[in-house]
Structures are given as C-alpha cells and as structure tokens.
Amino acid sequence: MTALSPLSPGAPRSRWTSLRVRLIASHLAVILLALSLILVISAVSLRIYAREVEVDRLRDLAVPLVAEAQLLLAPGRDRLAREAVAEVLTNQAAAMEIRLLVLDREGVVRFDSASGDPPGENLEGRPLTAFTGAVERVLARAALSGLGRIVAQPGEGENPFGDARVVFAAGGRRAAAPAVVALVAPVAEAPVLGRLLPPLLLILAASLALASLAGYLLSRWIAAPIERVTAATGAMAEGSLDQAVPGEGGDELGRLVASFNAMSRRVAATARAQRDLLANVAHELRTPLTSVRGYSQALRDEVINDPVERQAALSLIGSEAERMGRLIGRLLDLARLESGQTRLAMGGVPAAPLLVSVRDRLRPESERAGVHTRIDVAEGLIVWGDAERLTQVLENLATNALRATPMGGEITLGAAAKLPGARLWVKDTGAGIAPERLAGLFDRFRRGDLPEGTGFGLGLAIVRELVTAHGGTVAVASELNAGTTVTVELPGGPPEANGS
Numbered sequence: 001m002t003a004l005s006p007l008s009p010g011a012p013r014s015r016w017t018s019l020r021v022r023l024i025a026s027h028l029a030v031i032l033l034a035l036s037l038i039l040v041i042s043a044v045s046l047r048i049y050a051r052e053v054e055v056d057r058l059r060d061l062a063v064p065l066v067a068e069a070q071l072l073l074a075p076g077r078d079r080l081a082r083e084a085v086a087e088v089l090t091n092q093a094a095a096m097e098i099r100l101l102v103l104d105r106e107g108v109v110r111f112d113s114a115s116g117d118p119p120g121e122n123l124e125g126r127p128l129t130a131f132t133g134a135v136e137r138v139l140a141r142a143a144l145s146g147l148g149r150i151v152a153q154p155g156e157g158e159n160p161f162g163d164a165r166v167v168f169a170a171g172g173r174r175a176a177a178p179a180v181v182a183l184v185a186p187v188a189e190a191p192v193l194g195r196l197l198p199p200l201l202l203i204l205a206a207s208l209a210l211a212s213l214a215g216y217l218l219s220r221w222i223a224a225p226i227e228r229v230t231a232a233t234g235a236m237a238e239g240s241l242d243q244a245v246p247g248e249g250g251d252e253l254g255r256l257v258a259s260f261n262a263m264s265r266r267v268a269a270t271a272r273a274q275r276d277l278l279a280n281v282a283h284e285l286r287t288p289l290t291s292v293r294g295y296s297q298a299l300r301d302e303v304i305n306d307p308v309e310r311q312a313a314l315s316l317i318g319s320e321a322e323r324m325g326r327l328i329g330r331l332l333d334l335a336r337l338e339s340g341q342t343r344l345a346m347g348g349v350p351a352a353p354l355l356v357s358v359r360d361r362l363r364p365e366s367e368r369a370g371v372h373t374r375i376d377v378a379e380g381l382i383v384w385g386d387a388e389r390l391t392q393v394l395e396n397l398a399t400n401a402l403r404a405t406p407m408g409g410e411i412t413l414g415a416a417a418k419l420p421g422a423r424l425w426v427k428d429t430g431a432g433i434a435p436e437r438l439a440g441l442f443d444r445f446r447r448g449d450l451p452e453g454t455g456f457g458l459g460l461a462i463v464r465e466l467v468t469a470h471g472g473t474v475a476v477a478s479e480l481n482a483g484t485t486v487t488v489e490l491p492g493g494p495p496e497a498n499g500s
Contacts, residue, residue, distance in 0.1 A: 023222060027215030028208065035204050042200060054165050058183040059149050061096055062169035065089070066147070069102040069179035070171070072111055086111055099164075099184040103128065107135040110179075128182070129157030134168050135180050142170035142178065152182070225253045229260050242268035288320035344386040344469055348493065351381040351415035351422065358394045358413060362402060370407035373398075376414035383415065383422045384493030389466050390424075396459035397426040397486050404430035404484065420492035421472070427485040433478040441476055463488075 071077070072085045093100035093113035101123065102111035109123040128135070134152035141148025152166040161184050170180045225247040232243040241264065248258040295313040298304050304313055355375045366373050383390065394413065401411050409429040416423050433441070442464040463486075467474045471491045478484040 023219035024215040027218065028211055031211035032208065035207050039200055039204060051165065054185055055151055055167065058098065058165060058167035058185055061098065062149055062167055062181055062183055065092065065100065065181050066169050066171035066179070069181045072102055073104060073179045089113060101182040101184070103135060103180040103182060105139055105178055105180070107132045123160060130154040130159040138168040138170045138180060139178060147171045222253065225257050229257060232260065232264070236264065236267070241271050288324050291320045292317050344389060346384065346386055346493070348382045349385055349387045349390060351383050352377045352379065354383065354387065354390060355394070355413045355415060358391060358398055361395060362398050366402055369402060371402055371405045372410045374410065374412055376412055378416060381415055381417055381422065383490060385470050385490055393463050393466050393488060394424065394426065396463050400459060401426050401428035401430065401484070404428055406430065418489060421490045424488040424490070425485055427483060429483040432480040432482055432484055434480065438476055438478065
C-alpha cells in the first residue's frame with residue numbers, strides 16, 4: 001500500500017494544527033495578555049487614585065473644622081457651650097462620613113465623634129501615642145503659615161485606626177489653645193473598582209471579539225500565499241513541474257512566492273533540458289549506430305566479400321565508433337563542468353605560445369580547407385588561467401570558425417590586456433550567424449548556422465562552462481556575410497601573479 005505524501009491532496013491534515021488556526025490562537029493570546037495587563041494596571045491605578053482622592057477630600061474638609069475645634073478648646077467656655085460645639089462636630093462628621101477627633105497640643109484626644117459602641121472605641125482622654133510626631137509637625141506648620149495640614153503616618157505606639165487614611169490639621173497662629181483635628185476615613189477604593197470593573201470587563205470582551213475577527217482576517221491574508229505554495233508544491237510532486245503562484249512582492253511572503261516560482265521555472269527548464277538532452281543524444285547516436293549495425297550485419301552475413309569493400313566497411317565501423325566515443329566523452333566532460341567536479345590548475349599562461357599551439361593543432365585542417373590562420377597578440381602578455389582548459393576553449397572556438405569559413409577566408413586568434421584581466425578572441429570571415437539564432441548559441445546541441453553533421457553542438461556549451469569556471473564571460477558578435485567574433489574576457493589573478 002502506497003503511503004500518502006504530506007504534500008499529496010489526499011494526505012490527512014488536522015484543522016487544529018494548521019497555520020491559520022495557530023495564527024489566530026497566537027493573535028488572541030497576545031491580545032488577551034495585553035488586555036489582562038491593562039486591566040491589572042487600571043485596577044492598581046484606580047486604587048491609588050481613589051486613595052489620593054480620599055486624602056484630598058479630607059484635606060479640604062479639615063479647613064472649616066479647624067475653626068470649630070478651636071471653639072471647643074477655647075478657655076472660658078462653659079460645659080453647655082462645649083457640648084453644643086461637640087454636637088455640631090458630631091453631626092458634621094456623620095454627614096461627611098468620617099471620624100473626627102480634636103486633640104490638644106500634647107496629643108491628648110479631647111473630642112471623638114465615635115459613639116463608644118463597642119466599649120473602648122471612643123478615644124476621649126487618651127493620647128494618640130502613634131501620632132505624637134504628626135501632631136508636633138502640624139502645629140509647627142500652623143505656627144508658620146496659620147494653617148497646617150498633613151497626611152499622618154503612624155510612628156511608634158498604638159495605632160487605633162488601622163489602615164484608614166488620617167489627615168491632621170491645625171490653625172490659628174495666635175490661638176491661645178491651638179486645637180488639632182484628625183480626620184479619619186476608611187479605605188474607599190472598593191466602590192470605585194466595583195463601579196468601573198463591569199465596564200472594563202465589557203471592554204475586554206469586545207476587544208477579544210474584535211481581535212478574533214482581526215486575527216481571522218489577518219491569518220487568511222498571511223496563510224493564503226503559503227496555502228497556494230503548498231498546493232503548487234503538491235502539484236509539482238505529482239509531476240506538474242511548471243507552476244506559477246500569484247502574490248509576488250517585496251515582503252517575506254512575496255519573496256517566498258517569488259523564490260518558489262523561480263524554483264519551479266528552473267526545475268521545469270531542467271526537466272525539459274534533460275528530455276531534450278536525451279532526445280538529442282538519441283538523435284546523434286542513431287546515425288552511427290545504424291551504420292555500425294548495418295555494416296556489421298553485412299559482414300556477419302558475408303554479404304560483403306570483396307576485400308576492399310570489407311576494409312572500407314571496417315574502417316567506417318571504426319570511425320563511427322570513434323564518433324560515438326567523442327560524443328560520450330564530451331557529454332561526460334560537460335556534466336563534470338556543470339556539476340563543479342572539474343578542478344582548474346590556475347596560473348600565469350603566456351598568451352603568445354598559447355595561441356601558437358592552437359594554430360599548430362589546426363594547421364592540417366585549415367590547410368585542407370584553404371583557410372589562412374593568423375595570430376594577433378601583444379608580446380609578453382600573461383593570461384591567468386588553466387593552460388590546458390584555455391587551449392580547449394580556443395580550439396573549440398577555432399574549430400567552429402574553421403568550419404564556417406569558406407576557402408580563401410581568414411581566421412584570427414587574438415589576445416590583449418584588459419585590466420585587471422585579459423581578452424581572448426577568435427574572429428572569422430565566414431557567412432556569419434543570423435541574429436535570431438544567436439540566442440541560445442551556447443546551449444547544448446546548438447550549431448549556430450553550421451550544417452548538419454559538422455559537430456555535436458557541444459563545443460560552445462563546453463566553452464561557456466570553462467569560461468565560467470575561470471570567472472570570465474563569453475560573448476558573440478556576428479554579421480551576415482561579414483563574419484563572427486567570439487570574445488572571452490578573463491579576470492586577473494592574484495597581485496603576485498600580475499607582477500604587482
């Protein structure tokens with residue numbers, strides 16, 4: 001049973017592990033965390049604000065109460081007058097929802113608005129030992145400015161107020177018996193939080209709903225190109241190699257799509273090139289194999305009995321076998337070059353001896369064709385490269401030029417300096433190549449305008465790979481009825497090789 005590929009359309013895929021779901025979940029998690037932090041920070045801020053508001057309220061309330069407290073402690077007041085003032089203060093404290101105490105300058109409580117139920121709650125006649133320092137400070141401020149107000153912090157001693165807010169105030173710069181009032185209010189932030197918490201929770205729920213919608217739309221926008229690439233990848237896995245996914249752009253997903261499309265084009269082009277290669281190899285081998293098969297069968301069946309004809313048949317079989325061997329050798333050479341398995345022995349190569357050796361190798365063929373070969377090179381020019389491979393490049397180019405040049409024509413092998421490297425060229429006076437055939441001239445099994453049977457069409461492909469391995473470039477310029485020039489530009493070597 002064949003296992004399903006993860007890229008296959010039939011492969012099972014969990015909806016809960018998809019990229020879209022994970023994007024939505026991560027989006028909601030971030031939003032929830034942010035809103036929770038906002039809620040906690042808001043609650044803490046509201047609590048602090050409520051305390052500050054309560055303290056400010058006590059400060060404001062203390063101002064009118066200081067004058068009435070002075071009446072309570074003023075000398076010469078009878079008991080009824082004091083009781084009347086105490087009743088007024090008690091009523092005011094109840095209306096203000098605070099506990100009010102009046103202290104003398106020694107810190108002893110002379111009035112307490114607390115009812116005394118349970119027993120011991122009313123502090124009249126008792127000193128506030130925990131707030132002795134606060135009483136001294138507020139009296140000192142009142143003596144300087146006429147009115148002193150402070151938020152009291154308990155010190156050493158018994159604190160009967162617990163966590164309640166306590167504000168001390170004193171007034172009357174010239175008062176004979178200055179009075180100190182203490183305003184006590186319980187912690188009051190709970191009602192504020194109780195009023196604001198439901199709206200905050202409602203905002204949290206609405207924000208999560210909007211975040212869910214935004215996360216869904218965002219996940220669709222992010223995941224759509226990836227899903228298209230995944231579908232195209234599955235199609236490639238099933239054999240449809242030429243895929244084009246829309247959505248190329250400058251962002252990461254756009255570059256991913258562009259890279260996939262480029263990869264798809266390269267894979268499809270490679271597959272087509274492989275099919276063309278097999279077709280071309282089969283075509284190139286078909287003719288020599290047919291000749292070999294036919295003549296070998298004729299010899300086997302003794303159809304050819306004449307010794308001269310038998311020798312000619314054997315010679316033809318040998319030449320065709322050599323031709324097939326050359327084809328296979330060139331294909332192997334080209335494959336090694338394209339895969340980077342060929343290592344170059346780089347070094348300084350004198351240009352003049354290089355061109356002379358190529359000319360001498362082609363001399364027999366050029367003399368038979370009636371084509372003159374000349375050399376154009378500066379004396380002492382050094383080219384950086386592999387001498388054997390550069391010879392192969394020039395020999396392939398010169399061989400093609402020789403086949404394209406009619407009798408009486410001329411071929412030029414040239415070299416010149418082009419800083420920081422050098423330029424090599426092969427120029428002929430042949431018929432030239434049509435402009436529409438220049439494109440792809442260096443591809444496999446392309447012969448330019450050479451007639452069928454003059455070569456395999458691999459020489460220029462090998463030239464391009466060898467020049468590329470040297471780090472150089474190769475270009476063709478041709479004009480019909482005027483000739484063709486192939487130029488190879490090579491980079492320079494290390495400074496010591498250039499004589500620097």
